[in-house]
Amino acid sequence: MSVTRRQFLTLTGAAAVAWEYLMADTPEQSPNYKMTDHWWGMLIDVTKCIGCGNCVRACAQENDVPEGFFRTWVEHYHVDDWHLENPVVESPDGGMHGFPVVAQGTGKDFFIPKMCNHCADSPCTQVCPVGATFTSPDGVVLVDEKYCLGCRYCIQACPYGCRFLHPTKHVAQKCTLCYHRITKGLTTACCEACPTGARQLVDLKNPKDPIHEFLRTHSVQVLKPHLATGAKAFYNGLDGSVR
Amino acid sequence: MKDAGHLLRIAALFGAGVLAFLGLRAYFVPHSFGQYGHYRGDAIAEIAALPIVHAGHQTCETCHTDIFEEKTKGKHAGVACEACHGPQAKHTTDLSIVPAKPDAAVLCAQCHGASGAKPKWFPQVDTKEHSGGLICTTCHRPHSPSLRGESK
Numbered sequence: 001m002s003v004t005r006r007q008f009l010t011l012t013g014a015a016a017v018a019w020e021y022l023m024a025d026t027p028e029q030s031p032n033y034k035m036t037d038h039w040w041g042m043l044i045d046v047t048k049c050i051g052c053g054n055c056v057r058a059c060a061q062e063n064d065v066p067e068g069f070f071r072t073w074v075e076h077y078h079v080d081d082w083h084l085e086n087p088v089v090e091s092p093d094g095g096m097h098g099f100p101v102v103a104q105g106t107g108k109d110f111f112i113p114k115m116c117n118h119c120a121d122s123p124c125t126q127v128c129p130v131g132a133t134f135t136s137p138d139g140v141v142l143v144d145e146k147y148c149l150g151c152r153y154c155i156q157a158c159p160y161g162c163r164f165l166h167p168t169k170h171v172a173q174k175c176t177l178c179y180h181r182i183t184k185g186l187t188t189a190c191c192e193a194c195p196t197g198a199r200q201l202v203d204l205k206n207p208k209d210p211i212h213e214f215l216r217t218h219s220v221q222v223l224k225p226h227l228a229t230g231a232k233a234f235y236n237g238l239d240g241s242v243r
Numbered sequence: 244m245k246d247a248g249h250l251l252r253i254a255a256l257f258g259a260g261v262l263a264f265l266g267l268r269a270y271f272v273p274h275s276f277g278q279y280g281h282y283r284g285d286a287i288a289e290i291a292a293l294p295i296v297h298a299g300h301q302t303c304e305t306c307h308t309d310i311f312e313e314k315t316k317g318k319h320a321g322v323a324c325e326a327c328h329g330p331q332a333k334h335t336t337d338l339s340i341v342p343a344k345p346d347a348a349v350l351c352a353q354c355h356g357a358s359g360a361k362p363k364w365f366p367q368v369d370t371k372e373h374s375g376g377l378i379c380t381t382c383h384r385p386h387s388p389s390l391r392g393e394s395k
Contacts, residue, residue, distance in 0.1 A: 004254055035287070050361045052354045054326055061330045062296045076360055102359040109360035134282035144286035147273075180293035189297045189330075195322045195354055196365070 033183045038138040039205040040177055041232030042188075043214065044113050046239070048198035051076060051111035056096040058193030062178060069164045070094040071175040072115035072190055079241045080107040087241040112235075112242050113199060115190070116141060116162040116175035117223060120230030124154040124163060124174075133172065139204075139232065140179050145171045159227050177201070204232070298332040300324045310386055317387025318366075327385070351379040 051074055059065060059072045074095030078088040092099065095111070102109050118141050125133050125141060132147035133154050143154075148171040155163040155172055163174045178188035182201060186192070191199045202211035214220075214236075221238040222231040235242075278284025300323040304311040307324075314320055325331055327345050334340045357367040368374075374382070382390050 004251060007251075007254060007258060033291075047362055050354055050365050051358070054353075058297060058325070058330070063293075078360075098353050098356075099358065099360065101356065104359040106359070110362075111360060131276070131282040134280055134286075136287050137279050142286065142290055144283050144289075146289075147283055147286065176290055176293075179287075179290045181295060181297075181299075183291045184295070186295070186297075186299045192297050192299060192323050193326045195326045197321055 035137040037205060038182075038203050039232075040139045040182060041118060041202045041204055041211070041234065042115065042177070042191075043200040043202050043211055043220075043234050043236065045198045045200070045236045046110060046112060047237040048196040049074070049111040049113055050196055050198075051095060051099045052195065053095045053098045054193040054195060055113060055190035055199060056094050058189040059175070060096070062181075062189035063176070065173075066167055069167070069173070070096075071162075071173070072113065074099075075112045075114060076102070076109065077112055077239065077241060078102070078107055078109050079239065084239075084241045087243075089243075108239070110239060112238075113190075114160065114162070114223075115233060116158075116177070117160055117229065117231035117233040118175075118177055120232060122229060123157045123159060123227075127153045127157040129153065136179075140177045140182075141174070142176055142179060143172050143174060145169065145173075148172050159224055159229065160231075202234075295332050296330040297325050298330075298335045302335055303331070313384075314386045317384075317389060319386060319388055347378050347380045347385065351383075351385075355379075 053074060055072055056070060056074060059070075063071055065071050072094075073091055075089050075091045076095070076099050078090075080086075080088075090099075099111070118135075118139060120135070120139065122135060122141050125135055128134075129151065130147055130149055132144045132149065133142065134144070135141050150165060150170040150172065152165055152172070155165060158174075163172050165171070166173045178186070178190075181188060187201045188199075191201050200211070203209050204211065211234075215234070218236050220234045220236050222234060223238075223242070224231070273283050273285065275284035275286075276282065279287070303324040310324075314322075327350055328342050329345075331342050334342055352370050354365075355367055355370075357369045361367055370379075379385075384391055
């Protein structure tokens with residue numbers, strides 16, 4: 001059986017070389033940015049949102065979002081007296097051009113900016129059959145457009161409706177939390193354009209980030225907490241009617 | 244030992260199959276797949292390399308120091324330049340691209356036009372009633388929106 005052993009050893013050697021080749025590491029590409037030092041999220045202060053639509057426009061321009069699709073959008077909620085379970089929600093053009101004037105005193109009205117919640121346990125990344133969408137080591141849910149098949153499974157899986165199929169590229173797209181900006185020390189386009197500070201990019205791994213003090217001192221909620229998605233878009237002043 | 248021959252042939256066939264699988268896998272699976280998890284590690288760097296469109300107020304402030312100084316004294320101190328002027332990254336690298344002046348008739352009302360859905364603390368006006376049709380910048384300085392002539 002000495003021949004079989006030689007063959008076996010040869011095969012093991014070849015397999016080891018192949019495995020080495022498969023698992024070959026490439027060095028991290030941006031030297032000043034260490035992914036393991038960050039854990040990104042977003043603070044959305046509903047009490048500060050004026051529904052101007054700046055965030056939606058800035059996002060569309062920054063990320064070349066196709067017309068009629070949104071990586072972030074703003075919803076206008078109207079709750080009539082005690083009808084919390086049946087709010088009237090509108091979002092004309094995603095709130096990109098603002099909202100029609102609302103008369104005072106006809107119930108409760110407010111604006112809710114929405115975007116990808118960059119869930120720590122995101123349903124969308126779990127269903128991808130090819131590994132084209134993933135949570136990066138710094139906590140951002142991203143899509144690999146070169147790898148995406150356009151099967152739309154992730155679009156159905158997202159409980160927040162934050163994904164869409166790009167009409168010409170035929171790949172899933174979503175908010176990248178302006179990954180090309182935050183890795184260079186800039187804030188996201190929506191945060192940059194928000195005039196009232198209703199949106200704040202937060203780094204949960206940075207002990208000096210004011211988010212920690214904010215979370216300690218405010219009643220903060222995430223959307224659909226019962227789904228246990230580990231959402232990292234934290235809403236301050238969120239009304240119970242928001243879906 | 245006389246039956247070893249066919250075992251060897253099967254083993255060789257199996258070995259060739261394993262090698263073929265490893266070879267094909269190595270060829271088709273991208274190098275960086277599995278670097279951080281079940282995805283292509285290079286995708287992160289590719290997304291991080293996308294072009295920046297909004298330069299960021301820090302960049303604006305390095306040149307437009309006079310406006311920055313005026314702005315920090317007023318109520319618009321917390322409003323970033325590109326919130327009103329739009330994305331200007333191209334302007335920072337090519338000064339021949341001059342940003343268009345925002346239309347005050349449209350822009351100001353987008354934030355300050357009165358609406359029952361806006362939070363009460365936010366300064367809002369019924370523009371027609373407030374100015375009688377005059378453009379906001381007739382009386383207000385946009386970068387520090389107190390009335391023109393006031394010291395602030």
